[in-house]
Amino acid sequence: MVNYPHKVIPKNNIKRRKKGTINFANRGMSFEKMINASNDYYLSRGLAVIHKKPTPVQIVRVDYPQRSRAKIVEAYFRQASTTDYSGVYQGYYLDFEAKETRQKNSMPMKNFHPHQIDHMERVTEQDGICFVLLHFSTLKETYLLPAPYLIDFYKIDQGSKSMPLTYIQEHGYLVPQAALPSVPYLEIIAKNLLGGNKNE
Amino acid sequence: MVNYPHKVIPKNNIKRRKKGTINFANRGMSFEKMINASNDYYLSRGLAVIHKKPTPVQIVRVDYPQRSRAKIVEAYFRQASTTDYSGVYQGYYLDFEAKETRQKNSMPMKNFHPHQIDHMERVTEQDGICFVLLHFSTLKETYLLPAPYLIDFYKIDQGSKSMPLTYIQEHGYLVPQAALPSVPYLEIIAKNLLGGNKNE
Numbered sequence: 105m106v107n108y109p110h111k112v113i114p115k116n117n118i119k120r121r122k123k124g125t126i127n128f129a130n131r132g133m134s135f136e137k138m139i140n141a142s143n144d145y146y147l148s149r150g151l152a153v154i155h156k157k158p159t160p161v162q163i164v165r166v167d168y169p170q171r172s173r174a175k176i177v178e179a180y181f182r183q184a185s186t187t188d189y190s191g192v193y194q195g196y197y198l199d200f201e202a203k204e205t206r207q208k209n210s211m212p213m214k215n216f217h218p219h220q221i222d223h224m225e226r227v228t229e230q231d232g233i234c235f236v237l238l239h240f241s242t243l244k245e246t247y248l249l250p251a252p253y254l255i256d257f258y259k260i261d262q263g264s265k266s267m268p269l270t271y272i273q274e275h276g277y278l279v280p281q282a283a284l285p286s287v288p289y290l291e292i293i294a295k296n297l298l299g300g301n302k303n304e
Numbered sequence: 305m306v307n308y309p310h311k312v313i314p315k316n317n318i319k320r321r322k323k324g325t326i327n328f329a330n331r332g333m334s335f336e337k338m339i340n341a342s343n344d345y346y347l348s349r350g351l352a353v354i355h356k357k358p359t360p361v362q363i364v365r366v367d368y369p370q371r372s373r374a375k376i377v378e379a380y381f382r383q384a385s386t387t388d389y390s391g392v393y394q395g396y397y398l399d400f401e402a403k404e405t406r407q408k409n410s411m412p413m414k415n416f417h418p419h420q421i422d423h424m425e426r427v428t429e430q431d432g433i434c435f436v437l438l439h440f441s442t443l444k445e446t447y448l449l450p451a452p453y454l455i456d457f458y459k460i461d462q463g464s465k466s467m468p469l470t471y472i473q474e475h476g477y478l479v480p481q482a483a484l485p486s487v488p489y490l491e492i493i494a495k496n497l498l499g500g501n502k503n504e
Contacts, residue, residue, distance in 0.1 A: 160358035176379040195431030197392035231395030
């Protein structure tokens with residue numbers, strides 16, 4: 105899957121009318137774009153400085169055409185050694201990964217890779233605020249799960265089990281849906297994860 | 305300049321004998337590689353989790369040859385919106401840029417770009433520990449300068465002045481040369497930049 109720069113403008117796709125409630129908010133925006141938009145909101149309001157890390161690419165060959173910008177003509181995707189998002193909020197180091205599923209009862213663990221789990225463990229050991237944002241697109245619900253609970257669960261079967269929604273609801277926090285920012289995860293952190301409440 | 309993945313193994317070039325002292329440490333290693341090696345040291349010792357951000361690349365075209373990995377055939381370098389290095393150290397958010405010069409009396413400000421200065425300002429506003437590592441390769445000296453002093457100086461002439469070494473020595477800290485890690489900046493932070501001493 106090609107990982108385009110996150111500043112791609114989302115298209116305003118009209119979703120087909122589904123049975124039940126119609127969610128007019130965030131139409132056509134993938135979960136990743138919603139998070140990027142939320143980070144832009146936090147940045148522009150001076151609330152936090154959080155960015156998505158660029159996709160690591162191994163550059164093999166670059167052409168330098170005259171009077172034109174350098175053109176990369178051969179490169180390969182490298183595996184990231186960290187999570188996708190990190191930044192600072194009131195002096196705290198924030199670090200998270202965002203995953204999405206259409207399933208209604210569990211989050212597949214194949215979405216997570218050993219190096220991400222390892223990174224989250226190291227960050228947690230350094231007292232960084234580390235978590236995952238899990239989006240259940242069919243349910244239209246997003247949860248914030250502190251990293252220790254993800255790590256504990258991942259280690260049960262080295263990532264082959266699926267994480268039940270009930271486990272996430274028990275140890276995580278529902279992120280209320282909003283218009284702006286579309287994924288207000290910062291308020292969950294401010295309320296629950298700072299100081300003595302961290303990772304509990 | 306092509307920005308290769310930072311895990312490239314440094315070559316052991318033999319430097320020509322120069323007048324005066326010969327530095328056998330870190331031969332043939334660029335400043336960036338020395339920092340990356342230092343970060344690897346901190347990571348492996350469980351002291352801090354600090355990584356260089358991948359070079360942002362705008363991917364335009366990808367080929368998917370059969371039985372082969374995806375090949376990026378057209379891409380362009382994008383300008384990074386942040387500094388190069390960030391991570392966590394004992395709960396603190398660290399963020400820095402590394403620059404190097406052959407000059408002996410000052411660090412050119414053209415090495416810094418407005419978006420980097422802007423990013424450092426925002427990080428400082430959020431109480432992140434933000435600084436620059438300035439390497440004077442001819443002098444074989446490295447200084448850690450807290451971001452506010454860089455920002456103040458940059459704003460004098462919007463980046464056209466060169467920053468005198470005396471200014472850096474007055475407001476910054478000499479990072480002692482070492483074998484391992486080659487750039488022990490963390491000890492400078494631990495001693496001078498945490499808690500009440502931050503950014504003073």
